[in-house]
Amino acid sequence: MASVVTLKTRDGGSTALAPEHLDTLRGKLRGPLRLPGEPDFDKARMIWNAMIDRKPALVVRALGAGDVIAAVRFAREHGLLLAVRAGGHNIAGNAVCDGGLLLDLSLMRSVRVDPAGRTARVEPGAVLGDFDREAQSFGLATPLGINSTTGVAGLTLGGGFGWLSRKYGLTIDNLISFDIVTANGALVTVTEKDHPDLFWAVRGGGGNFGVVTSFEFRLHPIGTEVLAGLLIHPLAKAAEVLRAYRKVVAAAPDELAVWFVLRQAPPLPFLAPEYHGTEVLLLALCWNGDPEAGKNAIGPVRGLGKPIAEHVGPVPYVAWQQLLDPMLVPGSRNYWKSHSFTELSDGAIDALVASAKSLPDPQSEIAMAQVGAAINRVAAEATAYPLRNAQFIMNVHTRWDDAAKDRECVAWARDLFEKMTPFATGGVYVNFMPEDESLRSRPGAYGANYERLSKIKAKYDPENLFRMNQNIAPAR
Numbered sequence: 152m153a154s155v156v157t158l159k160t161r162d163g164g165s166t167a168l169a170p171e172h173l174d175t176l177r178g179k180l181r182g183p184l185r186l187p188g189e190p191d192f193d194k195a196r197m198i199w200n201a202m203i204d205r206k207p208a209l210v211v212r213a214l215g216a217g218d219v220i221a222a223v224r225f226a227r228e229h230g231l232l233l234a235v236r237a238g239g240h241n242i243a244g245n246a247v248c249d250g251g252l253l254l255d256l257s258l259m260r261s262v263r264v265d266p267a268g269r270t271a272r273v274e275p276g277a278v279l280g281d282f283d284r285e286a287q288s289f290g291l292a293t294p295l296g297i298n299s300t301t302g303v304a305g306l307t308l309g310g311g312f313g314w315l316s317r318k319y320g321l322t323i324d325n326l327i328s329f330d331i332v333t334a335n336g337a338l339v340t341v342t343e344k345d346h347p348d349l350f351w352a353v354r355g356g357g358g359n360f361g362v363v364t365s366f367e368f369r370l371h372p373i374g375t376e377v378l379a380g381l382l383i384h385p386l387a388k389a390a391e392v393l394r395a396y397r398k399v400v401a402a403a404p405d406e407l408a409v410w411f412v413l414r415q416a417p418p419l420p421f422l423a424p425e426y427h428g429t430e431v432l433l434l435a436l437c438w439n440g441d442p443e444a445g446k447n448a449i450g451p452v453r454g455l456g457k458p459i460a461e462h463v464g465p466v467p468y469v470a471w472q473q474l475l476d477p478m479l480v481p482g483s484r485n486y487w488k489s490h491s492f493t494e495l496s497d498g499a500i501d502a503l504v505a506s507a508k509s510l511p512d513p514q515s516e517i518a519m520a521q522v523g524a525a526i527n528r529v530a531a532e533a534t535a536y537p538l539r540n541a542q543f544i545m546n547v548h549t550r551w552d553d554a555a556k557d558r559e560c561v562a563w564a565r566d567l568f569e570k571m572t573p574f575a576t577g578g579v580y581v582n583f584m585p586e587d588e589s590l591r592s593r594p595g596a597y598g599a600n601y602e603r604l605s606k607i608k609a610k611y612d613p614e615n616l617f618r619m620n621q622n623i624a625p626a627r
């Protein structure tokens with residue numbers, strides 16, 4: 152016999168819901184409503200970062216905007232703690248709550264491309280690989296991240312950058328419109344002209360303003376191949392190579408992005424076995440543009456130092472977007488720390504290289520994305536995403552499997568973060584913030600845009616229904 156379900160409320164208390172309440176909700180849903188132990192309940196609540204193991208009391212597995220509206224209204228009506236999950240990749244784990252209602256969007260994965268108009272309509276459960284594959288059927292793409300299993304929704308709401316961003320901007324710079332269910336349960340279509348305050352706020356303000364049920368993106372004709380690959384240097388030469396690297400990338404055209412990673416070398420087939428497991432500097436480059444021009448443009452990168460291995464050539468864009476997937480599978484423990492930089496000083500390079508000598512686990516790495524170019528041609532106040540002055544974004548990507556190593560691994564990340572603080576801008580990419588960094592949201596993640604965001608939050612979500620995120624408090 153069905154029994155009463157106790158759920159956490161937003162005020163920190165709890166409420167007991169009788170079976171009739173759940174039946175009423177169930178009657179409004181197209182997708183399943185799940186209780187602990189029922190099919191796919193765990194699938195919905197498990198996320199990429201194994202450090203986060205939260206157990207909601209109820210899961211709505213939405214199949215459309217109607218289900219989202221029903222779940223949001225139900226949460227509001229009963230004062231429930233609500234979490235919204237898309238790809239489940241966010242390191243902080245805000246996609247899931249303990250004891251509350253989980254609105255799982257991961258079944259809403261459709262992507263519809265309009266090749267003539269060069270646009271795509273994407274549902275919030277789609278992952279980057281879904282979007283890339285559909286768009287690439289027509290030689291099209293929009294800038295997304297570098298791991299194909301990341302969710303389009305969370306990535307977009309925080310900004311979104313990847314290999315194409317220096318040429319075409321952030322993911323949000325390519326957002327044309329979206330549908331969002333706001334805290335009052337209304338579905339609103341938002342464009343630059345309709346609800347311009349929401350259009351501004353959602354582009355970098357995360358999930359603070361409602362649940363996005365559909366995104367419309369602009370696409371670019373990039374063809375189906377990029378010129379891309381890896382160059383590997385021993386750690387002993389890393390400081391020297393990075394000093395030269397910063398000059399080379401400062402002169403790089405928009406079509407070229409060169410990221411670097413300090414880590415132990417994986418057993419790559421093109422790397423001599425004696426280097427496997429040793430600390431190395433990996434330069435990862437991607438040219439999207441005319442292939443002949445690309446050969447010249449990547450010359451200065453290939454000319455840096457004496458690489459111990461090189462694997463660069465034409466590669467299908469979809470394959471390049473999946474290159475790092477094997478190293479980023481779900482289920483490991485992860486703790487990240489991030490800074491942004493306008494330049495890489497000698498001191499910053501030396502601190503990075505020194506920390507790479509004491510990596511706490513073979514899976515851990517220090518990654519540096521080269522951003523700038525088109526991203527920075529948008530004013531910092533034009534969207535809620537404020538890091539328009541950054542040339543580099545660091546992700547101290549600490550990753551391990553054994554819970555007994557938690558303290559050591561977290562301490563290593565924090566130590567490197569502290570050492571890099573004097574060289575950093577003070578801004579942080581909201582999508583790279585771990586669970587314990589909520590106080591950094593203001594000003595770090597939202598910068599000078601915070602006050603405006605807070606006023607818009609007060610207009611659309613005065614009771615802070617959407618609080619499982621890097622939260623923006625409603626202005627009082």
Ligand SMILES: Cc1cc2nc3c(=O)[nH]c(=O)nc-3n(C[C@H](O)[C@H](O)[C@H](O)COP(=O)(O)OP(=O)(O)OC[C@H]3O[C@@H](n4cnc5c(N)ncnc54)[C@H](O)[C@@H]3O)c2cc1C
Binds near residue numbers: 620
């Ligand atoms: C392996 C890996 C690689 C990454 N690489 C990149 C990269 O190259 N570039 C980059 O920019 N970022 C990158 N990221 C960061 C990524 O952008 C964030 O983790 C992002 O939040 C993931 O989105 P998601 O939908 O998978 O996450 P989720 O954890 O499902 O959601 C993240 C947050 O967004 C909220 N949310 C999700 N969907 C909605 C919605 N439809 N409406 C309202 N709120 C919603 C959730 O409540 C949660 O607070 C990477 C992350 C990982 C784990």
